[in-house]
Amino acid sequence: QLMDKGNHRHFMQKEIYEQPVVVAQTLRSYLRPVEEQVALPDMAFDLSTVERVAIVACGTASYVGMIGKYWIEQFARVPVEVDVASEFRYRDPVLTPGQLGVVISQSGETADTLAALRHMKTHGLMTAGIINVPTSSMAREVDLLLSTHAGPEIGVASTKAFTCQLAVMAALATNLARAKGRLSPEEEQEIVRHLREAPQALSHALAHDDDIQAMAGKIAAARDVLYLGRGPDYPLALEGALKLKEISYIHAEGYASGEMKHGPIALIDDQVPLIVLAPSGPLFDKTVSNMQEAQARGAQVVLISDARGIAQAGENTIATIEMPEVHPLIAPLVYAVPVQLLAYHVAVAKGTDVDQPRNLAKSVTVE
Numbered sequence: 578q579l580m581d582k583g584n585h586r587h588f589m590q591k592e593i594y595e596q597p598v599v600v601a602q603t604l605r606s607y608l609r610p611v612e613e614q615v616a617l618p619d620m621a622f623d624l625s626t627v628e629r630v631a632i633v634a635c636g637t638a639s640y641v642g643m644i645g646k647y648w649i650e651q652f653a654r655v656p657v658e659v660d661v662a663s664e665f666r667y668r669d670p671v672l673t674p675g676q677l678g679v680v681i682s683q684s685g686e687t688a689d690t691l692a693a694l695r696h697m698k699t700h701g702l703m704t705a706g707i708i709n710v711p712t713s714s715m716a717r718e719v720d721l722l723l724s725t726h727a728g729p730e731i732g733v734a735s736t737k738a739f740t741c742q743l744a745v746m747a748a749l750a751t752n753l754a755r756a757k758g759r760l761s762p763e764e765e766q767e768i769v770r771h772l773r774e775a776p777q778a779l780s781h782a783l784a785h786d787d788d789i790q791a792m793a794g795k796i797a798a799a800r801d802v803l804y805l806g807r808g809p810d811y812p813l814a815l816e817g818a819l820k821l822k823e824i825s826y827i828h829a830e831g832y833a834s835g836e837m838k839h840g841p842i843a844l845i846d847d848q849v850p851l852i853v854l855a856p857s858g859p860l861f862d863k864t865v866s867n868m869q870e871a872q873a874r875g876a877q878v879v880l881i882s883d884a885r886g887i888a889q890a891g892e893n894t895i896a897t898i899e900m901p902e903v904h905p906l907i908a909p910l911v912y913a914v915p916v917q918l919l920a921y922h923v924a925v926a927k928g929t930d931v932d933q934p935r936n937l938a939k940s941v942t943v944e
């Protein structure tokens with residue numbers, strides 16, 4: 578039953594569409610609606626003693642770690658390092674007591690991430706894991722299991738696990754901020770309110786599927802695609818590029834918007850689509866000015882923003898994709914949807930094997 582695609586053509590599509598439900602399901606175990614608080618399961622260590630955080634993961638899960646760095650540093654003022662797991666052990670990182678090690682993994686079996694977790698434990702770190710498979714090796718070995726309730730993810734391209742991991746990361750950042758005395762009850766109530774809006778905002782994002790499908794043909798013909806984003810939407814640009822690469826086999830790169838002028842802008846001509854992730858908010862104008870630098874050089878821009886942002890900057894684009902207007906905290910969850918759908922429709926247009934892309938395994942259990 579669980580392995581059924583339902584009305585969907587591919588597992589990936591089904592899993593993209595499950596997001597409002599599974600994110601709500603995940604948030605349910607972290608939000609206390611009556612108290613308007615974000616809660617974590619009981620733990621054997623005291624979050625107020627955490628002085629530094631080391632986050633380790635692979636691929637899509639590592640982008641959750643990068644977004645977590647923005648959130649934890651902003652809310653809790655605790656310094657965070659993020660590593661891809663294959664680099665972590667071998668660079669002999671400085672690990673000190675008072676550091677919290679966080680691993681993020683859908684499968685809980687990724688060999689590099691599991692080895693990084695064991696390395697952290699050997700060095701005496703407190704550990705937490707944002708993990709989807711509760712019976713996995715990582716789930717058994719972490720001190721604090723922070724479960725995502727995404728249900729089985731079958732498509733090799735990770736989609737619903739990503740947004741559920743972000744929801745749990747927001748809960749972790751909020752708890753750390755409270756433990757550090759950096760969060761007033763009013764600020765916490767506001768975070769709870771925004772997180773509770775996330776499932777509906779995801780549904781609104783999904784409602785734009787037809788617009789995305791309609792423009793996917795323009796991207797399917799490209800040889801290279803660039804994605805730009807700023808702040809927490811920068812890791813999402815990386816995620817967009819990874820999704821497109823892995824299932825459509827089109828070369829794609831994600832960049833921090835402000836980095837484009839330090840090199841990649843040389844690639845821009847009228848053959849290179851530029852996907853710009855720019856929700857309204859404090860970073861909007863800066864991202865748009867980077868986008869305009871590229872437009873002046875002929876870039877074929879797809880602007881993903883809300884109605885306000887599109888009204889302001891939607892001219893001279895090949896397409897705009899409208900997202901609901903959301904608080905910057907939940908923007909990375911909501912903007913994940915068009916990024917996933919774009920990769921999905923481009924892959925379908927190209928006729929690739931969406932659920933089983935060549936050379937890839939769902940869970941990478943070798944180093």
Ligand code: AGP
Nearest residue numbers: 636637638682683684687734735
């Ligand atoms: C994402 O679409 C990937 N297929 C891949 O990057 C994946 O996220 C990575 O291998 C990590 O897997 P895990 O979450 O099961 O540890």
